[in-house]
Amino acid sequence: MAQLNKNLQHLFTIAQKPARIGIGLMSGTSLDGLDIALCQFTGSGLQTQCELLQFMTIPYQDFFKSEVRSVFSRRQVDLEKVCLLNDFIGNYHAELVLQALGQWAIDTADVDFIASHGQTIYHAPKRLHRQEGYPNASLQIGDGDHIAVKTGILTISDFRQKQMAAGGEGAPLALYGDVLLGSKAGEDRILINIGGISNLTYLPVNGDMSKVLCSDIGPGNTLIDVFSRNYFNKAFDEDSAIAFSGEVNEGLLNSLLKHPFFGEKPPKTTGPELFNEEYVRKAQERSGTSHIDPKDIIATLSAFTAKAIADFTRAYLPKGAKMFVSGGGAKNPFVMQYLEKRLYRTTIADTAALGINPDAKEAILFALLGNEALAGEPLVVGDNPSVLMGKFSFAE
Numbered sequence: 001m002a003q004l005n006k007n008l009q010h011l012f013t014i015a016q017k018p019a020r021i022g023i024g025l026m027s028g029t030s031l032d033g034l035d036i037a038l039c040q041f042t043g044s045g046l047q048t049q050c051e052l053l054q055f056m057t058i059p060y061q062d063f064f065k066s067e068v069r070s071v072f073s074r075r076q077v078d079l080e081k082v083c084l085l086n087d088f089i090g091n092y093h094a095e096l097v098l099q100a101l102g103q104w105a106i107d108t109a110d111v112d113f114i115a116s117h118g119q120t121i122y123h124a125p126k127r128l129h130r131q132e133g134y135p136n137a138s139l140q141i142g143d144g145d146h147i148a149v150k151t152g153i154l155t156i157s158d159f160r161q162k163q164m165a166a167g168g169e170g171a172p173l174a175l176y177g178d179v180l181l182g183s184k185a186g187e188d189r190i191l192i193n194i195g196g197i198s199n200l201t202y203l204p205v206n207g208d209m210s211k212v213l214c215s216d217i218g219p220g221n222t223l224i225d226v227f228s229r230n231y232f233n234k235a236f237d238e239d240s241a242i243a244f245s246g247e248v249n250e251g252l253l254n255s256l257l258k259h260p261f262f263g264e265k266p267p268k269t270t271g272p273e274l275f276n277e278e279y280v281r282k283a284q285e286r287s288g289t290s291h292i293d294p295k296d297i298i299a300t301l302s303a304f305t306a307k308a309i310a311d312f313t314r315a316y317l318p319k320g321a322k323m324f325v326s327g328g329g330a331k332n333p334f335v336m337q338y339l340e341k342r343l344y345r346t347t348i349a350d351t352a353a354l355g356i357n358p359d360a361k362e363a364i365l366f367a368l369l370g371n372e373a374l375a376g377e378p379l380v381v382g383d384n385p386s387v388l389m390g391k392f393s394f395a396e
C-alpha cells in the first residue's frame with residue numbers, strides 16, 4: 001500500500017493522540033483584538049476534557065482597525081482591500097500567535113493545531129439579504145494557509161462554511177461548544193455571550209438535545225461602541241461611565257426594539273450589517289429623538305442591548321434557568337444591572353462560575369471545534385446541522 005504523504009501522516013498522528021494541545025483564535029465583531037486561547041484537550045465529543053492553559057487578548061492597533069472597518073459589514077467596498085486583507089490578516093494573526101507563544105515560553109513544536117475563526121467581514125443569512133436564489137452566506141477572512149506556513153502549526157479555519165453548507169446560517173457556532181462544555185444534568189442553564197452581537201444557548205435540565213436552543217439575540221456592544229467612538233472619541237463606554245451619566249429615552253428604546261428581526265422565531269443570526277449607525281439614526285427619526293443628549297443615546301443603546309436579551313429570555317426560555325454571561329458585555333455594569341432588574345427571578349453570574357474564563361470563551365470554542373474536526377463525531381443537537389467543521393491547512 002502506498003505511504004501516506006507527510007502531511008497526512010502528521011494529521012493521522014495528531015488525530016490519534018490521547019491528548020492534544022490546540023490554540024483557538026477569535027477575532028470578533030468588536031474588533032478589539034485577537035483572543036488567543038491555548039488549550040489542552042483529552043477525548044472528544046461529550047467526553048471532551050478541556051483545560052485552558054493560557055489566554056491573552058492582543059489589542060489591535062488603530063491602523064489595523066480602520067483598515068478592517070473600511071470593508072467590515074459594508075455592502076460597497078474596495079475589493080482589492082478585501083483581497084489584501086485576507087492574506088494580511090492570516091499573516092498578522094500568525095505573528096500574534098508566535099508573539100503569544102514567545103511570552104508563554106512555549107515551543108511551536110509543542111502545539112498540535114491552531115483553530116482560527118478569522119475576521120468576519122460580512123454576514124448575510126437569507127433573512128438579511130433576501131435575494132432570490134442565493135443561500136445563507138457569511139465571509140470570514142484571514143487565510144489559514146498563511147497561519148500554518150508562518151507558524152509551522154497545522155491550522156484549521158473557516159468553520160462557518162460547512163455549517164451553512166449543511167443548512168445552517170453559519171452561526172452561532174457557540175451551540176456546539178456550549179453543549180460539549182456547558183451542560184450539566186439537573187440544571188437548566190442559559191449561556192449568554194455579549195460580544196459585538198449577543199447570543200445565547202439554552203441547555204435544558206434533563207439534557208434533552210431536542211430542546212437545546214442557540215440563537216443570536218441582537219446587538220451586544222456594537223452600537224454602544226460605535227456611538228462612544230462617534231460622540232466621545234472612546235473605543236467603548238468603559239465601566240458604563242457615559243451610560244450612567246445619561247438617561248434612558250423610552251421613546252427611542254421602543255423604536256429601536258421595533259424591527260421584524262425581534263419578532264422572528266429563533267434560531268436566527270444577525271450582525272452589524274443590520275445593527276449599525278443607520279439603524280439607530282432611523283429609530284431616532286421615527287421617535288423624534290434625533291437631537292437628544294449623546295449621553296442619553298449611550299444609556300438608551302445600553303438599555304436596548306439588555307432589554308433585547310431580557311425580552312428574548314422571557315419569550316422563549318423557561319423561568320428559573322440560571323444565566324451565565326461571557327464576552328465584553330459582562331463587564332458593562334449598566335447592561336448587567338438593567339438585565340438583573342428585568343430578569344429579577346433569574347440567577348445571573350459570569351461563566352467563571354462554571355470554570356470558563358468569560359473573556360476566553362469564544363476562543364476556547366474554536367479550539368474545541370478544531371479538536372472535534374480532528375477527533376470528533378458530528379454532534380446531533382435537535383435540527384441543527386450535524387457536521388464537523390473547518391478546513392485543514394498544512395505547514396509544508
Ligand SMILES: Nc1ncnc2c1ncn2[C@@H]1O[C@H](COP(=O)(O)OP(=O)(O)OP(=O)(O)O)[C@@H](O)[C@H]1O
Pocket residue numbers: 027028029030031032193194195196197198220221224225235236237238239240326327328329331332333362
Ligand atoms: N470595562 C468595560 N466596560 C464596558 N464595556 C466593556 C468593558 N470591557 C469590555 N467591554 C465591551 O466589550 C467589547 C469587547 O467584547 P468581546 O471581546 O466579547 O467582543 P467580540 O468577541 O469582538 O464580539 P463577538 O462575540 O460579537 O464577535 C468592547 O468593545 C466593549 O464594548
Ligand SMILES: CC(=O)N[C@H]1[C@@H]2OC[C@@H](O2)[C@@H](O)[C@@H]1O[C@H](C)C(=O)O
Pocket residue numbers: 028029120123138170171172173174175195196197198199216269270271362
Ligand atoms: C458571523 C459571525 O461572525 N457571527 C458572530 C457574531 O458575534 C457574536 C454572534 O455574532 C455570533 O453569531 C458569532 O460568533 C460566535 C463566536 C458564534 O458563532 O457562536
